[in-house]
Amino acid sequence: xxxxxxxxxxxxxxxxxxxxxxxxxxxxxxxxxxxxxxxxxxxxxxxxxxxxxxxxxxxxxxxxxxxxxxxxxxxxxxxxxxxxxxxxxxxxxxxxxxxxxx
Numbered sequence: 001x002x003x004x005x006x007x008x009x010x011x012x013x014x015x016x017x018x019x020x021x022x023x024x025x026x027x028x029x030x031x032x033x034x035x036x037x038x039x040x041x042x043x044x045x046x047x048x049x050x051x052x053x054x055x056x057x058x059x060x061x062x063x064x065x066x067x068x069x070x071x072x073x074x075x076x077x078x079x080x081x082x083x084x085x086x087x088x089x090x091x092x093x094x095x096x097x098x099x100x101x102x
Contacts, residue, residue: 005093008070011059012096016075017089019052026086027078030057036068045078056094 020026029045042064044057063070075091077084 005070008059008063008093009065010095011093013059013094014057014062014073014091015054015094016057016091017052017054018048019087019089020048020050021085021087023050024084025049026081026084028055028086029074029076029078030062031072031074031076032063032070033072033074034064034067034069035071038071040064040067059093 014030016028016030018028025047027045027047029043031041031043033041042062044062046055046057048055073091075088077086
């Protein structure tokens with residue numbers, strides 16, 4: 001997928017709809033890579049139970065605003081989970097709640 005979001009400051013989380021199909025937990029990782037410093041990256045991971053769900057990665061933990069412009073967001077499973085049946089649905093940035101002063 002390619003979608004350019006030049007400014008992530010109005011968002012509070014990355015939300016990913018996922019369905020773990022084979023009855024065992026799986027680890028899902030969100031990885032941010034930066035255009036301004038290609039050697040820097042940040043990762044967050046979540047262990048997910050089987051079934052459909054939406055996982056949220058707080059941007060305060062995933063994105064380092066001091067590094068600069070985001071180049072890529074990669075959502076993937078770990079190498080040990082490669083080949084397992086997992087469906088990814090919507091991948092979206094979620095805004096701040098109304099009335100939180102933003």
